[in-house]
Amino acid sequence: ESRRGTQNSLQNWLKDPLVVQRAQSASARLQREKQKLQDRFKQHEEEFHRVVRLKQKEMERQKAAETKGAEAQLHQISKISHHDARQREAHQRAKELIKSRSQQEAAKSAERERILKRNADIVEQRREELEKRSQEEADRLQHWQKLQEEDRERKRCESKAKFACQRKALEERKELQNKQREELRHISDQRIDCIRGKNEELLQGHKTRLRQLNQCKLEKAMEARRQQEEDMEDLRVRQYLKQWEHDVVEKEIKRIRSNIERARLHKENA
Numbered sequence: 001e002s003r004r005g006t007q008n009s010l011q012n013w014l015k016d017p018l019v020v021q022r023a024q025s026a027s028a029r030l031q032r033e034k035q036k037l038q039d040r041f042k043q044h045e046e047e048f049h050r051v052v053r054l055k056q057k058e059m060e061r062q063k064a065a066e067t068k069g070a071e072a073q074l075h076q077i078s079k080i081s082h083h084d085a086r087q088r089e090a091h092q093r094a095k096e097l098i099k100s101r102s103q104q105e106a107a108k109s110a111e112r113e114r115i116l117k118r119n120a121d122i123v124e125q126r127r128e129e130l131e132k133r134s135q136e137e138a139d140r141l142q143h144w145q146k147l148q149e150e151d152r153e154r155k156r157c158e159s160k161a162k163f164a165c166q167r168k169a170l171e172e173r174k175e176l177q178n179k180q181r182e183e184l185r186h187i188s189d190q191r192i193d194c195i196r197g198k199n200e201e202l203l204q205g206h207k208t209r210l211r212q213l214n215q216c217k218l219e220k221a222m223e224a225r226r227q228q229e230e231d232m233e234d235l236r237v238r239q240y241l242k243q244w245e246h247d248v249v250e251k252e253i254k255r256i257r258s259n260i261e262r263a264r265l266h267k268e269n270a
Contacts, residue, residue, distance in 0.1 A: 001059055005237065009237060009238070009241035010245075011151045011154065011155070012151075012155065012241070013241055013242075013244075013248075014147055014148050014240075015148060015149045015151040015152045015155050016245065019148075019152070019245060019249060020052065020148055022095055022249050022253070023141070023144060023145065023148070023163070026141075026256055027141050028254070029256075030137060030138075030141070030256060030260065033229035033260045033264075034134050034199065034260075037130065037260075037263060037264060037267055039262075040076070040267060041121075041127060041130070041267055041270075044270070045123065045268070048120075050125065055112070059109065059112070063105055063109075066101065067098075067102075070097075070098040070101065071098075073094060074078055074091070074094050075245075122270065123270050126266060126267070126270040129266070129270075130266065130267065133259070134261060134263075137259065174205075179214065180216075182212070183209070184213070187209055223249065
């Protein structure tokens with residue numbers, strides 16, 4: 001009974017318009033935060049590509065300047081040391097130096113390209129993780145809304161059944177009251193006859209019937225009192241569940257905000 005009462009209270013909480021409104025507002029805030037993160041990611045990506053292009057242009061200009069200076073130096077050495085063996089050796093060393101520098105520049109360029117490619121892969125991976133996390137949050141919110149819709153439908157059915165039971169009980173109570181009135185009227189008539197001296201045994205039977213009716217009324221009064229106590233207990237349970245659902249909603253909102261903040265920090269680090 002306790003588990004059933006707790007489950008019914010939780011289902012009633014899920015159907016509460018205030019809970020639905022808070023969930024919808026949380027979903028709207030999540031969508032706005034997601035859009036902001038996507039716009040910021042797009043700006044960072046554009047800035048990243050712009051910096052890459054600037055670095056590549058700068059590297060090309062630097063390489064062209066170094067190559068041009070090396071060629072001029074080689075031409076000068078060739079011009080000065082045309083007939084000298086020592087100068088020819090220096091010329092050979094200069095050529096080897098230019099070649100080694102070219103190889104070093106090629107290796108540096110390949111390393112830079114590898115680093116840029118790795119950074120681009122990391123950015124793409126983090127963007128996929130962010131999209132996946134956002135999709136998971138949207139699926140979770142959709143599942144929550146589906147549960148709320150099912151609970152609202154079940155609550156409508158329960159309300160209809162409860163109203164039908166209450167109406168039937170009211171009709172039975174009215175019928176019983178009418179029957180008791182008829183019996184009391186009949187007993188009153190018979191008592192008048194007994195008072196007039198017609199039948200003493202009939203009077204005793206009427207007294208017994210009156211005692212039974214009074215006992216029935218007493219039992220109904222006790223039943224009504226017990227029902228009132230159960231209603232008070234139900235009210236206390238509802239108040240407790242209302243406070244509990246408020247705490248649950250606050251925890252869910254804090255969890256969603258923390259997820260959004262972690263996603264934003266991941267994006268800024270990327």
